[in-house]
Amino acid sequence: EVMLVESGGGLVQPxxxxxxxxxxxxxxxxxxxxTWVRQAPGKGLxxxxxxxxxxxxxxxxxxxxxxFTVSRDNSKDTLYLQMHRLRADDTAVYYCAKGATTVTTPxxxxxRGTLVTVSS
Amino acid sequence: SYxxxxxxxxxxxxGKTASITCxxxxxxxxxxxxxxQKPGQAPVLxxxxxxxxxxxxxxxxxxSNSENTATLTISRVEAGDEADYYCQVWYSSNDVxxxxxxxxxxx
Numbered sequence: 001e002v003m004l005v006e007s008g009g010g011l012v013q014p015x016x017x018x019x020x021x022x023x024x025x026x027x028x029x030x031x032x033x034x035t036w037v038r039q040a041p042g043k044g045l046x047x048x049x050x051x052x053x054x055x056x057x058x059x060x061x062x063x064x065x066x067x068f069t070v071s072r073d074n075s076k077d078t079l080y081l082q083m084h085r086l087r088a089d090d091t092a093v094y095y096c097a098k099g100a101t102t103v104t105t106p107x108x109x110x111x112r113g114t115l116v117t118v119s120s
Numbered sequence: 121s122y123x124x125x126x127x128x129x130x131x132x133x134x135g136k137t138a139s140i141t142c143x144x145x146x147x148x149x150x151x152x153x154x155x156x157q158k159p160g161q162a163p164v165l166x167x168x169x170x171x172x173x174x175x176x177x178x179x180x181x182x183x184s185n186s187e188n189t190a191t192l193t194i195s196r197v198e199a200g201d202e203a204d205y206y207c208q209v210w211y212s213s214n215d216v217x218x219x220x221x222x223x224x225x226x227x
Contacts, residue, residue: 035216037163045155045163045206047216059214062121095162104210106153108174110162 002026002109004096009114016086016118022079022096022111030054030074033099035107036081038092038116046092049081052103059103086118122211124219131225132197140222142190142207150209152190154183157221158203166205167192194224202226 008020022034036048049070050059058070069082079096093115097107125143132138142152152170155163166177170185180195194201207219 037218044204044221045157045208045218047218050216059216061215097163100168106165106168106208107155107163108165108168110164112162 002098004098004109004111006094006096006111006114009094009116011117011119012086013120014087014118017082017084018086018116020081020083020094020096020114020116022081024077024079024096024098027098029072029077032101033103033105034072034079035097035099036068036070036079036094037097037107037110038090038094039113040089040092043092048094050099050103051079057103083116086116088118090116091118092116122209122215122217124207124209124217126205126207126219126222128220129223129225131227132194133227134197134199136197138194138197138201138224140192140194140205140224142192142219143188144190144209144217145188147188147190147209148186150185150211152183152185153208154181154192155206155208156201156203157206163206197224197226199226 003025005023035050051070055072071080093113095113096111098109100108154167156166157163167183171183182193
């Protein structure tokens with residue numbers, strides 16, 4: 001059974017940094033691209049980043065380039081999202097999701113999310 | 121950037137058919153995926169590649185995609201189908217776009 005479990009969320013002050021983790025199990029982690037998506041309270045889904053199975057290629061929307069970094073440790077079956085210079089509007093539930101096959105494929109499994117609250 | 125437009129809400133009576141649209145410039149040339157999200161839960165993929173159902177998704181869920189509109193159709197709607205629905209495409213091979221989401225209300 002595929003499982004994705006996010007962790008690392010919590011309360012952080014504006015301007016601070018946070019690293020989220022996503023522990024994967026139930027599939028060969030290195031064979032699949034992984035993605036981070038967030039959802040602000042009462043809002044829709046927002047794509048943050050995708051990383052290839054090898055970790056050699058990453059994709060970000062132009063709006064987030066520079067503040068967020070995605071990485072993965074295939075020896076630990078874990079995906080990471082490093083976030084810097086956090087703002088109040090970064091407050092959201094952060095989900096990791098597994099790509100179905102290659103990078104430009106749908107997200108067939110999602111974790112339950114971890115809540116990040118940016119506030120003083 | 122590419123924009124996907126969904127109606128904010130759709131209402132349907134139980135047993136009837138619900139149609140949720142996703143508009144985008146020449147969206148018919150792209151593969152559209154649909155996710156269902158119930159309150160407090162993670163999204164679930166319900167339709168991929170325009171009209172294919174992942175395993176475990178009821179046959180009541182179907183999709184279509186042509187020209188500037190993709191559509192998610194839910195037949196014989198049940199109370200348990202009440203949720204937010206999002207369409208999604210990969211744009212220019214390196215950019216993911218989600219629609220704004222549609223809240224389906226079962227009357």
